[in-house]
Amino acid sequence: MDTTFKPVTAQIAAEIARIVGEKYVISGEAEGLAAFSRDEVAEEQYAHMPEAVVRPGTAGEISAIMKLANREHIPVTPRGAGSGLSGGAVPLHGGIVLLCDRMNRILEIDRDNLMAVVEPGVVTNQINEALKPDGLFYAGYPMSLETCYIGGNVAENAGGGKAVKYGVTGRYVTGLEFVTPTGDIVNLGGKLVKDVTGYNLIQLLVGSEGTLGIFTRITLKLLPLPKASVDLLCLFKTAQEAISAVPSIMTKGGVIPTAIEFMDRTSVKASCDYLNESLPYQDAGAMLLITVDGGDDEQVRREYEAVGEQCLGCGATEVYVADNHTTSERIWKVRRNIAEAFKLVSPHQSLEDIVVPIAAIPLMVAAVDKIAKQYDVNIPCYGHAGDGNLHATPVMNPAWNLATWQGTLPKILHELYLATAQLGGTLSGEHGIGHKRKEYVSIFLSQPALDLMRAIKRAWDPNNVLNPGKVF
Amino acid sequence: MRIIVPIKQVPETGAVRMDEATGTMVREGVEAIVNPLDLYAIELALRLRDSSRSADGEGNHEVLALSMGPPKAQTALREALAMGCDRGVLLSDPAFAGSDTWATSNVLASAIRKLGEFALVICGERATDGDTGQVGPGIASFLDLPLVTYVSRVRSFGPDEMVVERLVEEGHEVLAMSLPGVLTVVKEACDPRLPTLRGKQRARQAELVRWGHQELGLAREKVGLAGSPTRVVRLHRPSVARQCRRLIAADEESAALAVRELVDILRQKNLL
Numbered sequence: 001m002d003t004t005f006k007p008v009t010a011q012i013a014a015e016i017a018r019i020v021g022e023k024y025v026i027s028g029e030a031e032g033l034a035a036f037s038r039d040e041v042a043e044e045q046y047a048h049m050p051e052a053v054v055r056p057g058t059a060g061e062i063s064a065i066m067k068l069a070n071r072e073h074i075p076v077t078p079r080g081a082g083s084g085l086s087g088g089a090v091p092l093h094g095g096i097v098l099l100c101d102r103m104n105r106i107l108e109i110d111r112d113n114l115m116a117v118v119e120p121g122v123v124t125n126q127i128n129e130a131l132k133p134d135g136l137f138y139a140g141y142p143m144s145l146e147t148c149y150i151g152g153n154v155a156e157n158a159g160g161g162k163a164v165k166y167g168v169t170g171r172y173v174t175g176l177e178f179v180t181p182t183g184d185i186v187n188l189g190g191k192l193v194k195d196v197t198g199y200n201l202i203q204l205l206v207g208s209e210g211t212l213g214i215f216t217r218i219t220l221k222l223l224p225l226p227k228a229s230v231d232l233l234c235l236f237k238t239a240q241e242a243i244s245a246v247p248s249i250m251t252k253g254g255v256i257p258t259a260i261e262f263m264d265r266t267s268v269k270a271s272c273d274y275l276n277e278s279l280p281y282q283d284a285g286a287m288l289l290i291t292v293d294g295g296d297d298e299q300v301r302r303e304y305e306a307v308g309e310q311c312l313g314c315g316a317t318e319v320y321v322a323d324n325h326t327t328s329e330r331i332w333k334v335r336r337n338i339a340e341a342f343k344l345v346s347p348h349q350s351l352e353d354i355v356v357p358i359a360a361i362p363l364m365v366a367a368v369d370k371i372a373k374q375y376d377v378n379i380p381c382y383g384h385a386g387d388g389n390l391h392a393t394p395v396m397n398p399a400w401n402l403a404t405w406q407g408t409l410p411k412i413l414h415e416l417y418l419a420t421a422q423l424g425g426t427l428s429g430e431h432g433i434g435h436k437r438k439e440y441v442s443i444f445l446s447q448p449a450l451d452l453m454r455a456i457k458r459a460w461d462p463n464n465v466l467n468p469g470k471v472f
Numbered sequence: 473m474r475i476i477v478p479i480k481q482v483p484e485t486g487a488v489r490m491d492e493a494t495g496t497m498v499r500e501g502v503e504a505i506v507n508p509l510d511l512y513a514i515e516l517a518l519r520l521r522d523s524s525r526s527a528d529g530e531g532n533h534e535v536l537a538l539s540m541g542p543p544k545a546q547t548a549l550r551e552a553l554a555m556g557c558d559r560g561v562l563l564s565d566p567a568f569a570g571s572d573t574w575a576t577s578n579v580l581a582s583a584i585r586k587l588g589e590f591a592l593v594i595c596g597e598r599a600t601d602g603d604t605g606q607v608g609p610g611i612a613s614f615l616d617l618p619l620v621t622y623v624s625r626v627r628s629f630g631p632d633e634m635v636v637e638r639l640v641e642e643g644h645e646v647l648a649m650s651l652p653g654v655l656t657v658v659k660e661a662c663d664p665r666l667p668t669l670r671g672k673q674r675a676r677q678a679e680l681v682r683w684g685h686q687e688l689g690l691a692r693e694k695v696g697l698a699g700s701p702t703r704v705v706r707l708h709r710p711s712v713a714r715q716c717r718r719l720i721a722a723d724e725e726s727a728a729l730a731v732r733e734l735v736d737i738l739r740q741k742n743l744l
Contacts, residue, residue: 278663308669320666324505
């Protein structure tokens with residue numbers, strides 16, 4: 001596909017300013033633009049400067065910008081909160097970064113239909129804050145929920161902590177208004193629980209990483225807010241024991257928990273040090289953080305006892321119970337801050353997002369261990385064990401120089417992905433491909449599958465102006 | 473050897489809202505938890521019990537949690553049991569409603585007296601709802617016992633005296649106190665453990681002793697609102713007047729100027 005683009009000249013910048021208003025355009029000075037050259041992927045090599053940042057307020061303005069981009073052949077990269085972990089919002093070929101932060105209204109909470117209509121720039125957690133008084137909730141729960149935008153969640157099909165029971169973002173998107181790469185405003189679906197009218201373009205757009213359209217209105221399915229929720233923190237002697245307990249919790253325990261998070265000792269220690277928290281990690285090789293929620297206290301108690309007994313039966317050395325918000329927050333905070341804590345341990349690391357079938361998790365953890373030993377690096381492992389999604393994170397050996405690390409990391413990743421593929425797994429469960437993992441896609445997707453995806457991209461975006469250079 | 477920990481059930485701090493009209497806390501529909509600062513008292517008590525146990529075998533060492541409150545305060549006591557306390561006593565009586573810190577200290581002290589011999593009473597520094605920090609010292613004065621507040625570390629414990637560190641603004645005081653006595657502890661003392669599954673199961677089955685004013689031998693007019701010498705006359709929200717000034721130091725020259733100006737400001741305010 002064509003990836004030669006024209007620059008954003010002063011004249012084009014002026015035209016953009018006429019569309020959205022002068023104060024909603026940042027261009028020219030590098031200082032203001034630099035913040036939009038990267039997302040949460042730390043490494044410099046994945047960053048790229050935009051030429052202009054534009055903050056439209058309506059679908060009409062976005063449409064006008066896309067038409068201009070097609071006419072002038074300028075790339076446009078949509079951006080939410082910039083909390084992505086695969087470089088999806090990085091303007092790889094410069095051009096325009098299209099920020100959706102101004103489109104941040106919760107347009108409607110429809111109690112009769114259990115639906116909410118929101119704009120893409122709403123912070124995910126705000127949706128639940130707004131729904132709480134009505135006893136409703138939106139089940140998406142990315143770890144970054146306090147900062148990320150719902151638009152980004154839909155673009156990446158974000159998963160997160162509650163996916164074991166509630167699934168990922170896509171399950172809750174029933175309607176989309178979006179601007180196509182060529183500038184048409186299109187409406188799909190609505191407040192509908194069932195809809196097979198035509199191709200399911202909504203689910204094609206969910207997880208399309210900003211390459212097929214820019215969302216302007218999102219209809220989300222809501223659920224009644226669970227009245228009770230309890231967290232268990234289960235300590236195991238080894239990572240293998242902990243991870244082996246996961247399948248049996250669900251199959252033998254007869255309970256599908258809301259979340260089953262896995263953290264090895266390195267991860268727990270890093271986060272506890274960062275938070276000045278004192279969980280008893282010293283004697284535990286790994287921990288499972290398990291959430292059970294439901295309609296009333298008694299039901300949840302029965303279920304958490306069943307899950308807890310199952311863990312003790314699988315060799316857990318201790319099971320802690322957090323049944324109030326303060327204590328729950330104390331342990332979830334440890335889980336949520338692992339990624340942040342590792343950045344302080346070493347800035348040179350690669351947060352991965354592999355997924356394997358749940359029964360293969362113990363084998364995957366063993367494979368990660370083997371690779372870590374083979375290359376003499378630490379690969380701490382944590383993540384959503386209940387759905388097979390592991391954030392294995394190779395961290396640079398402190399004795400190495402940067403060149404050695406940069407030379408070795410691709411080999412480590414290649415081995416990691418081959419092992420993942422062998423177990424029937426895949427490259428990314430919730431962070432997306434972006435350009436960070438692009439070169440590894442062919443390990444997991446066949447040529448015909450890639451050809452189909454490219455054909456779709458060409459049909460939707462003939463001039464290749466919307467987020468070019470991503471996914472494949 | 474017995475250690476008694478008086479605890480309080482408080483509204484979950486993150487969920488607290490104030491009724492703007494009445495200036496009181498909205499408690500309806502808000503999750504109730506053990507006062508977070510009492511968890512440090514529980515933890516310290518459990519550690520002292522466990523180290524005494526291992527020092528002289530399986531002697532008769534116990535931690536007893538005590539709480540005055542409505543019947544639902546038993547949840548707080550059960551949480552204390554789940555953390556490892558051996559017994560719980562609930563002081564619940566409609567007559568106790570409206571107690572101020574004096575009346576509360578009186579009820580708690582009466583219960584402690586009724587329980588018989590003990591080595592130590594450990595209280596949290598204060599409750600996160602009332603925020604007075606008076607009940608710990610109140611218990612000590614009703615029982616006429618020595619008291620050390622703001623304890624951040626126990627250096628030695630028992631049998632007849634204990635040595636503790638007390639956190640004060642300038643550093644630490646090291647104090648020896650004869651036993652029995654009363655402590656209030658600060659966060660620095662220890663990190664509270666989490667309740668365990670086995671602990672929860674045990675706590676759910678446990679029988680709690682429940683006493684009212686009659687069991688404690690207290691006259692009705694000595695408890696609750698009737699027995700409270702203090703009254704809340706008015707609640708108001710203080711206005712916060714913060715003055716923010718920014719001294720920009722972009723280079724060496726302006727940094728020198730900014731430092732000089734900062735020193736001047738601090739001098740004017742008598743802070744240097």
